[in-house]
Amino acid sequence: MLDRLQGLGKTGIGFLERLGRGHIFLARLLLALGSLVFKPGLVIRQIYSVGVLTLIIIIVSGLFVGMVLALQLYNTLVGFNAEESLGVVLALTLLRELGPVVTGLLFAGRAGSALTAEIGLMKATEQLSGLEMMAVDPYQRIFAPRFLAAVVAMPLLAAMFSAVGVLGGYLVGVELLGVDSGAFWSQMQSNVDFNMDLMNGVIKSVVFGLVVAWIAIFEGFDCIPTSEGVSRATTRTVVNASLAVLGLDFLLTALMFNA
């Protein structure tokens, strides 16, 4: 009994300790962002690797999600003779929820895991220590550029996802199922609000980018520098970042749309 209690306490303290380390890490990361003003090239290179290289999976997923949504929505809407509303329902679903959330999940899987593995391996092969010993701060040169790149790339990717999703929905809804093209676009135009829908989606995706990048980079930095340690950290990144995206989405939705 006592052993169990002891074990529970140990796990709890371990968790809190890690949480503390994560926050100190974030604080140092944010402080290091200033140094990037003099090295914009570092950020641009990282935007390429976390953003541009993630583009394919985002576009393909966006297209299919949009097409499937249109199919499902059409079947329901047509029962109420409301198939003209397909455009607006599709756009709202994508902009408010699916765009940021699915992009966040895919981003955690594609870019987040890559970030953790890269930084974990840099730790395991002593590259981080090597930088420290060359009097180069890895926060400024390694962590901050990746963090900023992820925060910049995430809303752009989410926007791309939503845009491609609407196109996919248009292809299925209008071209395949015969919804009126004019109604599709005009209803979307008049019922999607710039601040309420579009900007809230952008805010969500920025927050998700921030959290996914933080978790991914911290897991890499904090991993046990062995092959097993790196693989565990990578798994943890995908699981924790995905859960964080879903949890935060609920919180943000409650804050944004329930007021």
Add this chain to the structure above:
Amino acid sequence: MTNNNGAMSDVLVRIRDMHFSRGNRAIFRGINMDIPRGGICAIMGPSGTGKTTLLKLIGAQLKPSQGTVHFDERDIHRLSRRDLYTERKRMGMLFQSGALLTDLSVFENVAYPLREHTALPERLVRHLVLTRLHAVGLRGARDLMPGELSGGMARRVALARALMLDPTMIMYDEPFTGQDPISMGVLIELLHTVNSALDLTSIIVSHDVQETLSIADYVYIVSDGVVVEGGTPDDIRHSSSDWVQQFVRGDADGPVPFQFPATDYQSDLFAPEIV
């Protein structure tokens, strides 16, 4: 840096009563060491005694739980980050793996410290990098990526990089491990030449006894968290300690038993069948 008399102290690194532990395991239990300025100082000991940890403590990547490390008369663990980085520019460190940045070519790796810490024109950077690469015999390999280098070549590139900022001291972490005889010879020669030509202080951490004794001016042997012996290579070879003799000769059995502590062999082997 000068001491109170205004003269240059002949000790570059001074370690006093240093304790360090990882979790519940004590790695160092009160280490005292003076690493003389100039010359090659070797730190030897069995695997797992924390020799690499010792280098990280000297470089202030780790903090001792007790005791001090002075580098050139300054307590390295009490410096601000800015001062620490200034001091680190005077210390080169050669990691066992080379620790080259895998996304940069050999040339860019060697140029990296210059690009980070100076604003020299590209022509001069190229000149400086090529002289260092030539010194380690790898000028022709400048366009290779770190993944295309052998272990010995990676260490030589890392040495060129460590020399880039003209350090006062270079720390070598297991420089001879896993090298074939030719690269071993090359590395020993390089280490020796570099040290005397540039008037450096070198600290070599190793358990390759013969190679290390052949080039070191002073040797410390560390085991079980304390310094067990210190002296010139000759002192070590003629040490009266059985333990040191076993270590230097590489005997399988002696004060350090071959067998990991276990119960009696006979009774263990013929123990009643365990169901």
